[in-house]
Amino acid sequence: MNTYQQLAVSLTLVSCVVHTTFGQTTLNAKMDKMAEGLEKKVVAWRRDFHQHPELGNREFQTAAKIAAHLQSLGMEVKTGVGKTGVVGLLKGGKPGPVVALRADMDGLPVTERVDLPFKSEAHTEYNGQQTGIMHACGHDTHVAMLMGAAEVLASVKNELHGTVKFIFQPAEEGAPTGEEGGAYLMVKEGVLENPKVEAIFGLHINSQTEVGTIKYRPGATMAAVDSYAIKIKGKQTHGAAPWSGTDPIVTSAQVVMGLQTIVSRNVTLTDNAAVVTVGALHSGIRQNIIPEEANMIGTIRTFSPEAQQLIHRRINEIATNIAESAGAKADVKIDIMYPVTYNDPKLTDQMVPSLEAVAGKDNVRITPAQTGAEDFSFYQQKIPGFFYFLGGMTKGKKVENAAPHHTPDFQIDEGCFVLGMKSLCHLTVDYMTQSAAAKKL
Numbered sequence: 001m002n003t004y005q006q007l008a009v010s011l012t013l014v015s016c017v018v019h020t021t022f023g024q025t026t027l028n029a030k031m032d033k034m035a036e037g038l039e040k041k042v043v044a045w046r047r048d049f050h051q052h053p054e055l056g057n058r059e060f061q062t063a064a065k066i067a068a069h070l071q072s073l074g075m076e077v078k079t080g081v082g083k084t085g086v087v088g089l090l091k092g093g094k095p096g097p098v099v100a101l102r103a104d105m106d107g108l109p110v111t112e113r114v115d116l117p118f119k120s121e122a123h124t125e126y127n128g129q130q131t132g133i134m135h136a137c138g139h140d141t142h143v144a145m146l147m148g149a150a151e152v153l154a155s156v157k158n159e160l161h162g163t164v165k166f167i168f169q170p171a172e173e174g175a176p177t178g179e180e181g182g183a184y185l186m187v188k189e190g191v192l193e194n195p196k197v198e199a200i201f202g203l204h205i206n207s208q209t210e211v212g213t214i215k216y217r218p219g220a221t222m223a224a225v226d227s228y229a230i231k232i233k234g235k236q237t238h239g240a241a242p243w244s245g246t247d248p249i250v251t252s253a254q255v256v257m258g259l260q261t262i263v264s265r266n267v268t269l270t271d272n273a274a275v276v277t278v279g280a281l282h283s284g285i286r287q288n289i290i291p292e293e294a295n296m297i298g299t300i301r302t303f304s305p306e307a308q309q310l311i312h313r314r315i316n317e318i319a320t321n322i323a324e325s326a327g328a329k330a331d332v333k334i335d336i337m338y339p340v341t342y343n344d345p346k347l348t349d350q351m352v353p354s355l356e357a358v359a360g361k362d363n364v365r366i367t368p369a370q371t372g373a374e375d376f377s378f379y380q381q382k383i384p385g386f387f388y389f390l391g392g393m394t395k396g397k398k399v400e401n402a403a404p405h406h407t408p409d410f411q412i413d414e415g416c417f418v419l420g421m422k423s424l425c426h427l428t429v430d431y432m433t434q435s436a437a438a439k440k441l
Contacts, residue, residue, distance in 0.1 A: 030156060031152050031422070035425065038152065046414065048065070051119070052120070053122055053140065054106065055124065062084075063168070076091075081186055082171075082183075083171065085167070089166075092162050094162070094436070095161065098165055098197045099163070099197070101166055101424055102146075102202040103202070104169050105172075107135045108135070110132060112132055122134075138204070138207070138412055142204070144417065156429075172374070174337070186378075187381075199347060199383060200380070203423065206390065206391060207412060209390075210393050210395050211415045212416075212419065214364045215365050215391075217366055217367050217368070217369060218366075223370065224340045224373065225373035227298070227299055228297065231331040232248040233323075234247055234251060234291070234326075234328045235292065238289065239289055248328055249283050249284065255323070259315065261318075262274075263275065263276055266310060266314050280298075281295070282295050302340075316332050337373070338377050354427050386427070390420050
């Protein structure tokens with residue numbers, strides 16, 4: 001190839017990039033205007049979902065409203081995916097990759113304390129106790145924003161370089177006892193196939209981050225979560241003669257204290273964060289009876305397979321050996337739940353400029369790893385995924401005055417919805433456009 005031919009090729013490449021960038025900017029501006037016009041509609045959806053929350057694998061009304069909306073946009077819609085999940089397929093006017101966007105739909109067994117016109121009054125029985133039902137983690141906002149993003153993207157479908165798969169997922173907080181659910185079940189049932197998804201994006205509202213702010217982290221972002229149950233079997237006796245039996249309550253107290261040494265003395269904290277929490281301890285029925293057994297349950301959070309294996313082993317060793325030393329017996333069960341939420345570093349680097357363009361560079365920040373868990377991680381085990389956090393706290397409010405997630409006072413400032421819609425749309429279109437440009441080059 002001579003000099004003139006090389007120059008011609010270079011000019012052609014530059015022309016492709018300039019044309020692609022110009023078209024992308026124009027399309028993004030069109031979507032932004034559309035998102036702004038949908039704000040009131042998205043707020044209304046969110047309030048409806050908030051007032052009528054449903055627990056995992058029981059999101060029947062929620063799913064029906066989502067499906068009706070997607071069908072009204074002319075999408076191919078599947079319902080009953082992963083129990084109550086809804087999947088919409090939007091085929092763009094130009095060839096390109098399949099990009100998935102995900103929102104979770106389920107509420108929590110929490111009785112709402114916030115005095116809102118659309119406050120939840122729903123109640124149910126959960127684990128044998130009467131409780132309210134509340135969107136205490138913001139999944140109602142996720143659904144509403146993704147419904148809005150679906151309407152925006154459907155309005156420009158002829159300009160899309162690819163296909164968008166909208167995944168509305170049940171049971172992110174966990175399926176009812178004895179049932180499968182959540183992202184695990186949707187993946188198992190093939191939600192990432194037919195057509196095969198190339199990349200997936202998802203967001204989570206945050207009640208303690210200011211509106212207008214987006215936070216993310218490359219690599220391990222949220223912890224893997226496991227649960228454990230320990231049964232301490234002793235020997236029942238009269239409370240006035242403890243020497244005649246084996247006290248499972250005293251033994252359990254020693255086990256609880258022993259478990260606290262795992263993180264402080266066994267985990268290499270300079271390499272890993274980890275949590276071992278005892279969430280409940282039940283034993284006995286009367287003040288003068290030493291019972292036969294005690295039962296405790298808890299949660300484990302880790303960021304690496306090595307730390308996970310270490311903690312599992314130490315829980316078994318500590319409970320078993322302490323019980324044996326007291327003349328009791330320990331039965332330990334550990335259930336592996338969600339893997340680490342891992343943002344593909346290459347995909348993250350590629351897409352952060354899209355977030356900076358829509359929110360402003362100073363408003364997009366790296367966040368420390370979170371010990372909360374997310375079953376978005378099951379999608380990321382199969383394909384590259386990017387999960388980020390959207391600020392939902394009123395500007396100027398002090399973090400200590402903002403109720404955390406999973407609490408009765410949890411509240412979201414609805415002023416974040418437009419940015420949420422825009423960010424989902426920009427990530428989708430930018431990924432598709434970059435993929436198309438790469439193929440031309």
